[in-house]
Amino acid sequence: MNEREFNLVDEPWICVLRKDLQVDTLSLRDVFLHGQDYLDLGGENQPQNFAVLRLLIALAYTIFSRVDENGKAMDIAEITDPDEAADEILRRWGALWENGRFPQELVLQYLEQYHDCFWLFDPERPFGQAPGAVRGTQYGAAKLIGDISEGNNKIRIFSNRAGEEKNTLSYPEAARWLLFINAVDDASGKPKQKGLKSIGPGWVGKLGMIQSVGKNLFETILLNLTFLKDGEELWSKKANPNWEHLPKEGERTEIPVPDNLAELLTLQSRRLLLERENGRVIGYHLLGGDFFDNHGENGAFNEQMTIWKVDKKSESHYFVPQQITPGRQMWRDFGSYFVEEAEEAKHIPGIISWLRTLQEVNLLPTNDTISFRIIAFEYGGGSQNSIINDFSSDTLTLYPELLSEQEIGVQETIEQQIAKCDEAARAVNHLFYNIFLAEGGDPEKRSRKGEMLFYRAVDEPFRKWLLQFRGDLLKEPKQLENAYRDWEQQAKSIANQIGNAEEQRAGVAAFSGRILEDKKRNTREFYSVPRADMWFKLELAKIYPKEGDAK
Known part of the structure; x- marks a missing residue:
């Protein structure tokens, strides 16, 4: 079965939360055209929502780093004067925020141009997948479902699904879990090629995940759209999301830390390939994908959506992402998120520094609160990180003035x-x-x-x-x-x-x-x-x- 099927631009697959707290399912196009009418993402769990949000941010960054809010072609990566580039970035972001919704024509133009890049099933470039992964480890659908994560040899005794709902998935749900697995997959997969290092957890699963939460989904996407790294530095490369190029086939590929937001947010930690039968997903194939050094000093500070800690086990005391303990209230680690003390070696999340910059140039209204969400993610299986053990989320609300x-x-x-x-x-x-x-x-x-x-x-x-x-x-x-x-x-x-x-x-x-x-x-x-x-x-x-x- 090689024919194209299920285009993410046209088909509803993203779960969103309505203002009456009911859940709708929208296409990628409708999320960008109507995000201002919905409160938040409403998928099966918050780690999955986080993975979907990173895709939405990457798409928004790709479009609006290349054109301004009026459609004028001006790639911010091509502006040679750093001060001029920063001024244009903040002006462009402020114009989008003031508009209260994404410009419809610009979104439609981009999605039409790259429409063929978003087929969930395609013989050459299935979205978020790699045809070469067919040689990788084969799993059933139950392993794809993040709130079960049932491997071939590890059956969940207590499961919230049974029968067909556990063993097969609809295309919309499979698309959501595809992003989840790529982001936070455990390390149970084994390399197929001899001599390769063991597969580590997905990049996002290593993070102490943090995001801003707006009054609606449009605001949430925009608040997390860090046009400036750490609120200060320009990204050095043009937007290069994974869907705009053919899938990579190499297993366990070490790469430099991406220096453009779109590529970083769509990092392929796994080479995946979904299996389908009779209009349902029955499983998938998996190989290890791209990875890089997680030491902040070596470039990993480009990751904007994590908290950091000093790795005291290393002689150089590198900064590395700090995972959050499930069930721990966000306010208890207030300093790790918001306080950058001059006399102490700390690095606060890039998203916080970005919002601080927006606040200081008066682009965030001071009379409105701003909220943050953290997601704690814990692996089990000892040092092998071979299973997803637990996760939780928490939010914290404060006034932007306190970020200054x-x-x-x-x-x-x-x-x-x-x-x-x-x-x-x-x-x-x-x-x-x-x-x-x-x-x-x-x-x-x-x-x-x-x-x-x-x-x-x-x-x-x-x-x-x-x-x-x-x-x-x-x-x-x-x-x-x-x-x-x-x-x-x-x-x-x-x-x-x-x-x-x-x-x-x-x-x-x-x-x-x-x-x-x-x-x-x-x-x-x-x-x-x-x-x-x-x-x-x-x-x-x-x-x-x-x-x-x-x-």
């Missing part, structure tokens, strides 16, 4: 308050453990129950507190001090409430207490609820001292 470099002092103080929350969480957990010991619990059995209860309780209050940082509050030192003090009182009160509830729950034996001997340390300690409460209050007083107390 002028507010570095406020940003650092917020980061300090989060550090105090971490200390308070540990103090609550310590109280729970001491009460557990007083009740007769095994000292070797520890839990994070108290810590988790504290973070759950402060989550909503902290998010509301962050929304105060705007306008006059940022200009008045006294108001800022009051805001910090009010939060400390609230956080301390929450910790006390959780602690009091746990103390009241404890039984009579815990109040009487018991003595524990530590033979290794040759110590004896008495544990009881009253003593645990005393230690807890002392810890909280150190974290949140009363005004006038020594800190």
